[in-house]
Amino acid sequence: MVSMKDIAKQCHVSIASVSKALNGYSDIGEDTRNLIIRTAHEMGYLPNSSARALKTKKSYNLGVLFVDAAMNGLTHEYFNHVLESFKYTAEEKGYDITFIAGHAGGQNMSFYERCRYRGVDGVLVACFKYYEEDIQDLIRSDLPVVTIDHTFEGKIAVVSNNVQGVEELVNYIYSMGHKKIAYIHGDDTPVTRNRLSGFYRTTQRYGLDIPDEYVKQAAYRNLEMAAKATEELLDLPNPPTCIMYPDDYAAVGGMNVIKERGLRIPEDISVTGYDGIELVRMMDPKLTTLCQDTGKIGSTAAHKLINLIEHPKTTLIDKFSIDGVLFKGATVARNREC
Missing domain, CATH: 3.40.50.2300 (Response regulator)
Known part of the structure; x- marks a missing residue:
């Protein structure tokens, strides 16, 4: 695995200079910065997630809590497409996705405890069990939360109209x-x-x-x-x-x-x-x-959750409603009785 030391040796600069260039510090020359970034890319350097988490206080990991009433899981077409759009948008913003389970590996944890255990920065909640105490505890917690198709006071919701x-x-x-x-x-x-x-x-x-x-x-x-x-x-x-x-x-x-x-x-x-x-x-x-519009629902939820994580003081807490579109198909005929 390529390290900062390897990049420093290749560029004939100090490790401190490499760190500054890769972390966006301003007290380094533009030419040196470009050289380091280009070299890091060519050498296949990947930042250490644990080190980044220590520095930024963020894991760049979003939790997804999804439990539908019929237990269809990701075979549920509506939520499948919503979550795929959410995942795509989150990854574009540099975030990973972790699905949250209350019972995993023999450990009986609440959803909130599982989120803390996984170290997620925020949670998307897309399920039909919103009134269960376990969900309520998560909603009342200090974790940034965005919900799909359900509104809680003081929380961001993205809903289909x-x-x-x-x-x-x-x-x-x-x-x-x-x-x-x-x-x-x-x-x-x-x-x-x-x-x-x-x-x-x-x-x-x-x-x-x-x-x-x-x-x-x-x-x-x-x-x-x-x-x-x-x-x-x-x-x-x-x-x-x-x-x-x-x-x-x-x-x-x-x-x-x-x-x-x-x-x-x-x-x-x-x-x-x-x-x-x-x-x-x-x-x-x-x-x-x-x-x-599952694509827009998922992408909107991702944008709102990431904004809430990165800009908690300025992000608007509101309900965001997404309109659908009529597909006329061919199963409604003109009524002969009219």
């Missing part, structure tokens, strides 16, 4: 002549409550009377529950002409039931999903859905 997303879907469905619109929503979370608010607010604006039996609950990304809720909607004496699903995976479960009953999509009944995962563009017909 779920109200806007559902409103765009309902606007499009209504523009296609549908008035009998059913909504299968997800579990009781802040995300779901915002989406329900957007649904009722938009349907009321159009003067639509949505029967209670048109609104059902099914867990996110659960094909079986979405299928059961779809069966119940189709069995109604006055079934809906369009069904909105909580996510694209759930929509697949509902569409399977619709096709098994000999109904055509969208000719006999229209459907929509939510999220905009890659699968929807490979389906036949392509699923109408609201594409969440």
